[in-house]
Amino acid sequence: MMRRSGESKLLPGAIGDAESRAAMTMVEKIIARAAGLNSVKPGQMVTAKVDLAFAHDSSGPRRWRPMLEELGVGLWDPDKVVIVSDHYVPAVDAETAEILRVTREFVRDYGVRNFFDMVGISHLLLPDHGLIRPGAFIAGGDSHTPTAGAFGTYAAGYGATDMAGIVATGETWLQCPETVRVILNGRLRRGISAKDVMLRLCKTLGLDNAFRAIEYAGTAVEAMGMPERMVLANMAAELGAETGVVAPDDVTFAYLRERGRPVEDEVAALALASDPDAVFAATHVFDASELAPQIAAPHSPANTFDVGELAGQKIDQAYIGACVGAKIEDLRMAATVLKGRKVAPGVRLLVAPASSKTTALAAADGTLSVLMEAGATLMPSGCGACAGYGAGVLAQGEVCISSTNRNFQGRMGSSGAKVFLGSPYSVAAAAVVGAISDPRELLEQEAA
Amino acid sequence: MGRAFVFGDNVDTDLLAPGAYMKSSARELASHCLEALDPSFPSSVRQGDLVVAGANFGMGSSREQAAVSLKLLGVSAVLATSFARIFFRNAINLGVPAVVFRQAAEISPGDQLQIRLEEGALDNLTTGKTYELEPLPRHIMAMIRDGGLLPHLKRRLAAPESDDE
Ligand code: SF4
Numbered sequence: 001m002m003r004r005s006g007e008s009k010l011l012p013g014a015i016g017d018a019e020s021r022a023a024m025t026m027v028e029k030i031i032a033r034a035a036g037l038n039s040v041k042p043g044q045m046v047t048a049k050v051d052l053a054f055a056h057d058s059s060g061p062r063r064w065r066p067m068l069e070e071l072g073v074g075l076w077d078p079d080k081v082v083i084v085s086d087h088y089v090p091a092v093d094a095e096t097a098e099i100l101r102v103t104r105e106f107v108r109d110y111g112v113r114n115f116f117d118m119v120g121i122s123h124l125l126l127p128d129h130g131l132i133r134p135g136a137f138i139a140g141g142d143s144h145t146p147t148a149g150a151f152g153t154y155a156a157g158y159g160a161t162d163m164a165g166i167v168a169t170g171e172t173w174l175q176c177p178e179t180v181r182v183i184l185n186g187r188l189r190r191g192i193s194a195k196d197v198m199l200r201l202c203k204t205l206g207l208d209n210a211f212r213a214i215e216y217a218g219t220a221v222e223a224m225g226m227p228e229r230m231v232l233a234n235m236a237a238e239l240g241a242e243t244g245v246v247a248p249d250d251v252t253f254a255y256l257r258e259r260g261r262p263v264e265d266e267v268a269a270l271a272l273a274s275d276p277d278a279v280f281a282a283t284h285v286f287d288a289s290e291l292a293p294q295i296a297a298p299h300s301p302a303n304t305f306d307v308g309e310l311a312g313q314k315i316d317q318a319y320i321g322a323c324v325g326a327k328i329e330d331l332r333m334a335a336t337v338l339k340g341r342k343v344a345p346g347v348r349l350l351v352a353p354a355s356s357k358t359t360a361l362a363a364a365d366g367t368l369s370v371l372m373e374a375g376a377t378l379m380p381s382g383c384g385a386c387a388g389y390g391a392g393v394l395a396q397g398e399v400c401i402s403s404t405n406r407n408f409q410g411r412m413g414s415s416g417a418k419v420f421l422g423s424p425y426s427v428a429a430a431a432v433v434g435a436i437s438d439p440r441e442l443l444e445q446e447a448a
Numbered sequence: 449m450g451r452a453f454v455f456g457d458n459v460d461t462d463l464l465a466p467g468a469y470m471k472s473s474a475r476e477l478a479s480h481c482l483e484a485l486d487p488s489f490p491s492s493v494r495q496g497d498l499v500v501a502g503a504n505f506g507m508g509s510s511r512e513q514a515a516v517s518l519k520l521l522g523v524s525a526v527l528a529t530s531f532a533r534i535f536f537r538n539a540i541n542l543g544v545p546a547v548v549f550r551q552a553a554e555i556s557p558g559d560q561l562q563i564r565l566e567e568g569a570l571d572n573l574t575t576g577k578t579y580e581l582e583p584l585p586r587h588i589m590a591m592i593r594d595g596g597l598l599p600h601l602k603r604r605l606a607a608p609e610s611d612d613e
Contacts, residue, residue, distance in 0.1 A: 045585060058470065059510060067598055071605060088471065095471045143510040143534060159512035159538035165597050168605075173587065207458060208504035210533045240507055242533055300458070387509065388467030408462040408508055415466070415484045 010051060010135040011268035023275035025179040026245050027213040030154040030272065034137035042178035042281070048137050049171050054082035055141030055163055056122055057089070057099055058389070061106030063160035068110075068168060076170035078111040082131060084122035085115075087389050089382040120355025120381045123147040123234060123323035127226070128357065130261025134248040134269040139166045144323055144405070145243075146236045150229040151256075152248035152272050154213075157237065177213045177242045178281035179274070180205070184220035186289035191440040193333060194228040195325060195403070195423040197286075198235035199294035203304040205284065207240045212281060214244040215274060220288035221246060226255040227329040234324045235405050238301045247273040293439055295401075296421035299409040307426060310436045317400040318343070318431035319412075320424055321352035321379065322386040325403025328353075328361045330424040334403075335370040337428035337442050343375035344434030350392045352379035374432075388412050394419070401430045449573070450496035450524055452559040454552075455485060457502035461535065464506065464514035478517035495522035498563065500555045502528065505546075506535020515539040525563050527552060527570070540588055543596035548582045565592070 011033070021039045024032065032040045034048035055064070060083055068074065075081050083103065091097035100117075107115040116125050123144050126132050132148045138155035139145070141163040148155035156174075158166065166172050182205075184197065197220075205214075214236045221229065229246045236244025246252075248269045256263055263269050274280075293307040320326055320334055331353060343349045351371055353359040359381060362368040372378065379385075385392030386404045393413030394400055400412060400419045407419035420436065429439035463484050469477045482489045499518060505528035506514055515538040518526065526539060527549035539546040545565055555561070560573040563581075566589075570579045584592070594600040 045587070059512075063512070070598060071602055073605065099471065141510060143508065145510075157510040157534050159510050159515070159534055159541065161512060161541040161597050162537055165541070165601055168601065175585075207507055208530060208532075210504065210531060210536070240504060240532055387470075388462075389470060393468075406462075406508065408460045410466045410468070410484055411462045413468065 010133050011265055011272065023277040023279070025274040025278040025280065026152065026215060026247060026272050027154055027179050027243065028176060028278070030135055030137060031174070031176050033135065034154070040176045042176050044176045045173065046176060047171055047173050050080070050139045050166055051133070051136040052080055052082065052131065053139045053163065053167050054084065054122060054126065056083070056087050057085040057103045058087040059141035059160050059163065061103045062099055064164045064167060065102070065106055067161065067164035071168055073168045075110050075112070075167050079113060080170070081112050081167055082114040082126060083107050083112050083116070084125055085117045086121045086382045087387070089118040089390070090380055092391065118382065120357065121323045121383060123230070124327060124354045124358075127151065127230065127255070128259065128355065130256055130259040134252060134263055135272055139163065139172060143237045144234050146241065147230050147234040147323060149236065149243045149245040150226060150233040151252055152245060152269065154243055154245070156243050175211065177211050179213045179215050180209065180241070181215045181217060181280045181283040183218040183283065183285045184216065184288045185218050185285065186287045187220055187223055188288045188291065191425050191443050192291050192293060193423040193425065194224060194231035196291055196294040197288065198231060198238065199296050199301060199304045199421060200291060202235070202238050202296065202301040205239055207238060207300070207302050209239045209241040212241050214239060214241045216244065216246050222249065225329070226251060227327045231324055238405055293423060293426050295426060295436060296407055298407055298418040298420065301406055301421060307422070307436065307438045310420070311438060313420070313436040314399060315347060315401050315420070315430050315435060316398045317394065318347060318349045318427045319385060319392060319400055319402040319404065320427055321350070321384045321392070321402070322404040323354060324405040325424055326352055326354040326358065328358045328367070330403060331358065331362050331367050331371065333424040334428035335367045337425055337439050338374040338432065339370050341374055341432045341442070343431045347431055347434050349374065349376040349431040350379050350385070351376045352384040352392065353381050356381050385412050401427050401436060403427045449560060449562045450494070450498050452498050452500045452555050452557060452561050453486070453489060453493060454555055454557045455482070455499065455501040458504050458507055459485070459501050461506060461508035461511050461514040465511050465517050470511065470513065474513065474516055474520060477513055478520040481517040481521060490521060493521045493523065496524045497522060498561050499523050499526045500528070500549070500552050501526070502552060503530045505531050506539070507532040510534045512538045512542070515542050515544055519544050540591060541597035543592055545584070545592055547584070549579070551579055565589075
């Protein structure tokens with residue numbers, strides 16, 4: 001097979017290899033290629049070359065710089081390093097302003113060209129700029145790095161020292177994880193989203209899947225667009241998994257093509273899919289058609305119930321935000337519930353779109369006016385209150401329902417606050433009713 | 449040798465390094481480490497003490513401050529029945545041994561523990577019991593011996609051909 005320059009190097013070599021080597025899962029194929037090996041097995045220790053490394057204002061430059069200076073080196077390849085200021089944006093005090101200043105200074109001094117300053121959350125910006133390429137080995141200074149796995153990449157999160165080592169050398173060690181396969185058959189019903197799937201999986205698979213990768217497949221996954229697949233991959237982090245992957249297909253290719261960065265070799269990208277006789281650590285099969293809206297109660301995403309079991313729980317705040325829950329598609333989900341309705345008295349609805357482009361799209365298609373007319377407060381694009389870094393945090397004793405991905409104690413402000421997690425539909429429904437309630441009831445009323 | 453501070457399952461990074469203090473200095477952040485579970489922990493833990501916990505220790509975010517805080521408080525090792533991957537790597541990168549220890553439930557708060565990493569053993573001096581520990585892979589031991597990833601890389605960058613051993 002002809003090899004083109006550039007990204008086809010990200011994809012496994014000649015297809016003919018397949019016959020001579022052992023069957024592998026998608027994650028094993030990606031790791032093998034990055035490690036320069038013909039094949040790898042779970043448990044095998046390898047050194048992998050990193051294709052893309054990124055970090056944000058909290059985990060990146062402010063931590064990297066002293067370490068790189070101590071090592072006396074620059075970035076191994078400034079063109080493969082992406083920096084996103086999304087955690088402390090916009091600055092609210094002198095300390096956060098300083099963190100952002102240090103970040104800008106680093107970008108300038110170290111020659112980083114891909115820098116996104118206060119325009120949105122990394123996990124959405126990278127794919128939206130076509131920077132996530134099927135088959136890539138991606139290291140991110142953030143635990144939700146697996147989001148990129150929706151495009152058929154190995155994408156894992158690393159701490160600051162690990163990342164400093166990676167951006168200094170372009171490589172890292174890993175023990176090849178075993179792969180757990182999750183098959184979603186059927187089709188999600190109206191008012192149910194990938195978020196509900198993930199909250200349910202947190203309950204059934206638990207949060208302790210360390211040193212494992214999750215591969216999502218099945219008709220419900222095939223039917224999802226990239227934004228929903230990104231939710232599946234994003235919350236592999238909540239499962240404790242190393243990464244979460246979906247095999248590239250026409251949906252993947254169309255997404256990247258629309259962003260002006262088409263996949264050059266689609267045949268090779270399709271060949272990333274797990275071999276039919278690949279060995280999985282476990283396979284879990286679910287029927288997506290049976291799923292009801294899911295709500296995670298404090299203080300764990302695994303503490304999940306069907307919405308009916310928690311209905312009536314009063315809330316003070318409803319929050320639509322985060323990489324996982326504030327893309328344009330999420331805002332539209334909320335808008336279908338909020339259209340022509342008002343936020344309940346005494347409840348505040350905060351909306352922090354995942355990127356500036358998301359806000360622009362929402363303004364253009366009318367979604368934003370639906371939200372604002374319902375009484376929402378529009379927040380800056382960024383991580384905001386999700387991790388308690390930005391505006392919108394909670395006081396002692398307050399109750400919030402949030403479209404974010406984790407609700408650990410003390411994450412969103414006071415350690416005496418309670419955070420429930422739900423889909424954008426469920427968050428919008430709770431905002432209207434003033435208490436947790438089944439979004440399908442509001443969606444049906446609207447239809448009637 | 450140090451005393452055991454014992455915690456349960458799923459100790460997350462928001463408990464280890466609460467978001468509200470993430471922009472503060474490392475010392476300030478460390479002074480809130482695990483306070484939501486045990487308000488006296490940050491003030492009573494001393495150099496050499498050990499943290500013993502259940503499953504999935506360090507789950508959650510990638511914030512290395514979770515491990516930095518334990519290191520600054522003087523914690524000499526974390527023993528847990530299992531670890532979240534990023535925390536495990538972070539701790540080792542900082543030279544804080546994170547060791548899988550299946551019998552964590554047999555340790556009581558305040559027990560005097562001595563960890564012998566190279567031999568792969570743990571002594572509970574309070575009960576007189578000795579445990580075998582799961583060995584760490586060779587290159588991880590090499591990193592811990594060097595004092596963490598940074599000193600390890602420094603040595604390797606200075607002498608690229610030198611072997612890890
Ligand atoms: S939005 Fe929340 S989960 Fe996503 S990257 Fe930001 S802090 Fe992390």
